[in-house]
Amino acid sequence: METHKIQEGKLRLYRRTDGGTWQCATYWKGKEQRKSTGEKELDHAKAVAEAWYLELTGKNRPASGRTKPTQNPRTQTNSNETHKILNGKVQLFRRTEDGAWHCSASFGNSIQRRKSTKETSLALAKEVAEDWYLEMKGKARAGELEQEKSFAEAAEKFSEEYEAVTKGHRSPKWVQGHKDRIRLHLLPYFGTKPVSEISAGVAQEYRAHRMTQPEDWNDEDGQKLWKYPARNTIHNEIVTLSMILKTAHRHGWIEQIPNLSDPYRRQSKVEHRPWFTPNEYKQLYKATRENAENPKSPRYKWHAEQLHDFVLLMANTGLRPDEVKHLQFRDVEIVVDDWSGDRILEIEVHGKRGVGYCKSMPGAVHPFERLLSRERLKTVTTEDGETTEKLATPEPNDIIFPNEFKKMFNNLLAENDLKFDRHGKPRTAYSLRHSYICFRLLEGADIYQIAKNCRTSVEMIEKHYAAHLKDMIDTSLVNVRREKSRRTVNEDSKELRE
Template identity: 55%
Template sequence: MAEHHTLYGGKLHVYKRPNSRFWQCSAYLKGKNRRVSSKEESLQLAKEFAEDWYLDLRGRARDGNLKNEKTFKQAAEQFRREFEVITEGQRSPRYVEGIMKKLDNYLIPFFGDKGLSEITPGLVQEYRIHRQSYAVPRKNYAAPEGHKPNPNTIHQEMVALRQTLKTAVRHGWLDRLPDLSTPYRANSKITRRAWFSPEEYRQLYEATRRRAKAATRANHRIWAEQLHDYVLLMANTGLRPDEVKRLQYRDVEIVEDEATDEVILLISVRGKRGVGYCKSMPGAVRPFERMVERNHPEPSDLLFPIDHAKALDRVLREEDLKFDREGQRRTAYSLRHTYICMRLTEGADIYQVAKNCRTSVEMIQKYYAAHIADSIDAAAVNVRKPRKKPQNQ
């Protein structure tokens, strides 16, 4: 049974929860039960903290500064109930699960008991500092000492925080959103996406081809051949890895392109941007034909029923291709980046590339075109004014 002590004639309570080493304080004021942790293990120090805290509450209540307001935890629970309605079902279950984990693991433990008006830009910055040295242990994984979260992880947590506070604003629990921007931050450096140069790409698909030929067991050979065709298909279509996972045989059609008189694949793509279309390079046709001959599929069968990410990662490490010169990690997504960069290098129209890859021209200009030497027209840059010949005196 939890230890429990009362002060001020039963108006103030000091207690310890089971399996906790800290004493908690609670008091009922202005129609609400208020709680706080003393952060003290000593009962005497906890009582002193509780008295100071209670007297401060009474003073604020007397001056009219103690307001009955919703806590961040209550706003988070409301946001959790509304989330699927807010996103109109356009977010994947995995994304929703990730947002909820960020709330449960980090945001609610830090902001939970705070009143919504107490969440100020200063407190948000304190949260960023707190996260530099704190991480929830994962199953079968312990973060190394001194490990700092990825900047994108903090960004996603700020997204979850902002969405929760927007829920509070909609319900009138908060009059406006606090400033959640990162102070002291300069414009971030724009780095190109990790991709394979033509020589590196050739090294990769030759390595997957060798693995397929070297496989001795039938099932190993089939999956090695699938991996080889996966690499070729990805690099010749520019599909996202999640789009490839959803791809069924009935989504792919071999057609003759009237504009180029080449045989290509016409692919109906279902991905994060909804349903779209992709026209492949001719190099994607033969891998697809091999897959049909090998697998004898039904129209509704997936092209790649298993995830080849781990097998691809193993090949990249064996071939010393896992990281590019800037230390960026290459993954299956790098094959999409390779497709875009090669198309731009060959002089393809940037708008058509963006349309075929179901992305925006701005994204391609920012992360791809700005880092390709062939996108700079030397004839337009190296312009010289004609020099006047000096007149003879």
Template identity: 50%
Template sequence: MAESHSILGGKVRVYKRSSSSVWQCYTYVKRKKVRTSTRETSLALAKEFAEDWYLELHGKIRRGEIKNEKTFADAATLFTTQYAVMTAGERNERYVQNHQGRLTNHLLPFFGTKGLSEITPGLLQEYRVLRRTPDENGKVPAHSTLNQEIVVLRQVMKTALREGWIGHLPDFSTPYQLSRKITHRAWFSPEDYKKLYQATRRNAKEAQGKKWQWAAEQMHDYVLFMANTGLRPDEANNLEYRDVSIEQDGGQTILVIEVRGKRGVGYCKSTAGAVLPFQRMVERNAPAPTDKLFPAYHRKGFNRILEEEGLKYDRQGNRRTAYSLRHTYICLRLLEGADIYQVAKNCRTSVEMIEKHYAAHIKTQLNASAINVRKRTRAQS
């Protein structure tokens, strides 16, 4: 049996269990029982503690320091647990981890203690303004970075909506936002691509007998492989030899690749130009089936070649990276008249994305005879 005493007109009870020498106390806040230990063995001291605890508790409630509703942190915890389970095998593990990083580094420090009803369009705008304010180095996050954070915020709030913790989603639209200019992805034109692979081939020959020979040969094959498959760099980094097979298709020898990336598992069929680089890598590395095709990053060597050959920027001033090899694959396929739907499917993207970011490069896709149509008119006498 527990010994119990009432104080403050019955608002707080101090009690001690028969198995313990320490007094505890409890009260009710919005019909919810709140309790704590006084850590006192003396009843008099325990009552003093309970009075101070009760007054401090209600002071925090009046100041809004204690929420009587679920907080953003509660919804974020549930979202993190559910998202990892529901996207297993469908989303790249790194993509899921990046979502968690955005929560931990930016969203939770700002929204974490806020009640879900406090997540209003005004508060969202405060967050945007805070993130777009330059730091001590004068840097601000890119538009795409901030947009990804808002995507995670929206997912957390949708989790709260499904649980019935809120009645509706706040407005996530960005005030004062004009239609954004469509940016075209940096790629290598046929002339620039030829200049690039000739430079990497020359670099590999000059490295013969030197300690960086393997790295130079791998980088040359990397450039050819990427430009003939359209893989994203992260997809190529995840690629194992067992994921690639040489097959005959439509009278051509090509690579059939099982791709694991941000879109989960998909398939890619290369052009014939990817076969020889792959065969060279097999001969050079004598790999086990689970070995990575590209166990080392070639960022420094690749950037050095671009700088030396004057290829680091395209004519619009866009910076070229390894991702530009994927863009080159897509543009070259379109230049050669490939079906845009098949290209999108092979690259695990959408027709809309290709039309928006790539097709503007392809001037030969414009049909002059269809554009310059003129109505026939009677000859004037």
């Protein structure tokens, strides 16, 4: 066993195996004290052992009866886990016992800077802090430090610009989502950190931080069980971080934007969207029809009828739920199709792609006619100036579906065992759009025309819909066989005759 003695033989370093970590031991107050340095290099182990020995002996030495040891003028220590080096110019501190040491110093016009040394050893933390101080001192002399912006300043600038520039193009809810991510997650982590110090490595540390349970979280104190955030949640936070860094780059606060892509993310497999098979869709509209005829309560009858027509309209048009939400009666017109002679709906769609057009299947006409003739409560003002409600047929500028029936729709799905598909994915109103696209593909419709009618791309349909439909594989093009030559046919016939 290899052994070394330091501190005039009072402190011993040893390791049990070659290449193992160094242990240190000393005899103090009638007891043998031991500790692992956690280091495999002897020089680093000596520094850790000396810091441990001085801390041990200084902590247990009585206040009177002995002479206090002389203190290095370059290092001052107090009882709050804080150390000062370089004549008090740099402070080292740690927030928790056995945690990593942090360093702080003032530069220029009292600009306070902080940095984590990422070292739990005081001796190694001092070396990191000294190197950091000299580097920052050089920047301060060159005038680079005072011009540096913090992440908080860049985030504030981004919030101001993004809300003003995207007004009318992005919904207030979307803009508020960025603000919430900044307030709840990004600012508490990055805070006053200089924006130039945010690198790809720092972003990866942030990902690890978000996926790690907080130390002060205690499930036994009545708090909810800690649940790590979804991958998409962290992705959205990194997107917001990237947009903030782009803002800083536009204003010249950083020279380049770091690569914030996830280094460990594998290529996610392509999965189909949850949809209703033809049999499941038939089961669904029968359930909504039964619910419309016999609702659980008479006061729900109007909403149940609206839900039934909503399902039929969605499955025969392929509209998105948000597009149907903004649809007015004046946006829909019943016309005769030139190709088939059937009556169909021509719809002017206002959605996330702007203004587009859609031509429905014939099955959407009767539900729309019922919606046109169904009376609804309207608020009217009498001659006396009082407001009252009365039943009236809808006007052209009325919203077709003014009320939401999400709860009723989900309850019907659950009652008929249709809420989840075979892969465990939940079905929503969006699944009716997916079903429309799949039904058109199964019937052999042109994929380009489907994409045009649904205001999406051919690539999206091929990726998320066509890939899992067996009818999209043409066996006449797949199971092709080369014809046998005449010589081979004659040889086969001869073998049969013999």
